Amino acid sequence: MNRPLRVAVFSLFAVGAATSHADQLKSPWDARPVVLTDAPYTCPAPPPFSRSLDAEGYYVDAHHSVIDPVKKAAYEKAAEAPDHLGEWTAQAADAYLRHGSRAGAQCVYTLLSAAAEARAWSATMPTGQAHYVQKWLLAATAMAYLKVRNTQVGTPEQDKAIQKWFGELSDRIEDYVDSKLKNPGSDAWNNHRYWSGLAVGAAGVARNDAREFHFGMDAFKCGVDQIQESGVLPLELARAGMALHYHLYALAPLIMLAELGELNGVDTYAENHHAIDRLVNLCEQGLLHPEIFKKGTGVEQNLPDKIAGATIGWAVPYVKRHPDPQLSAWLAQAEYTSFWQWGGLPPE
16 A cells, blocks of 8 residues: 655754655664574464454453453453464564574574465454554564565565565554544553554655655654653553553553664654653653552553563663663563564563
8 A cells, every 4th residue: 555654743953864755764773793603593384364253352341441251261362362472473583682692593594484375364454453454563573584684694585575564564553543543541541552553663664655654653653641740640540450560551552662663763752842751750760669659540451470570561661762770680580571563572
């Protein structure tokens, strides 16, 4: 689909290097030297592919905060194949990053080439929940691909096919967001928008597509402009007992988008008077003192079992730019900092 270039709401693009079609859009891993090794990696067979997906949500209250376990199990079964593709691709890419594993990098190409040939999950989705799976899949696979794209392990034909598939997924995700923009209380304005932005923005870097990159930065601005002086995201505060969880879940793609933006000439962390810092501080204080969110919502918060993965992995790049002793302490104690929906290990 030939789409017009969006009118970017991110005014800083006027001076950003990312606007130049002559420049290659950069990823956090482009400048990271990794020597290829013979470290073994067992690549799983691709999951069963389909063009579409029938998945339903599993929250049963008006705040989308109470999970029905039967519906959750049905959702997990429906989403199993695309989730596996995202998880396995991220794990293979990280085997390359950690050990230089040529086999790991080859596995990324094997899995994504098979998905591209099948045009996996690239149709217009029948439900909102299926759309969410679609965007998480693209965010995971595009970020994982960025880790290995300069290894010379894949062929030019594989790169072309994978990037074309990314473009198909991006079109579907943009269509969904555009269909909801007129409703300011919809999922085109909350954390789902930011995850959509990460998916399309990362694909834009992979495809060197400035328009898709702009979509990601617009999603970033949509998020940071909603951050209040207190650090609160109003639409995530409305999630009752899941408010702290969803502030953290919204923060993750915003940090990843901020990293993509900074590398490509956009001063993302300064946007809205350094709003990201306010959101980070609120999330940090919420983990230390969850009563803050209880006061804001009127209910006890569902706290993470442990501070790892999606809860704290976003802090890996953040503390390199903004040192924070508490975040660093949590990172040092965390069993892992990877999360498949942002492609595994976070940028460093």
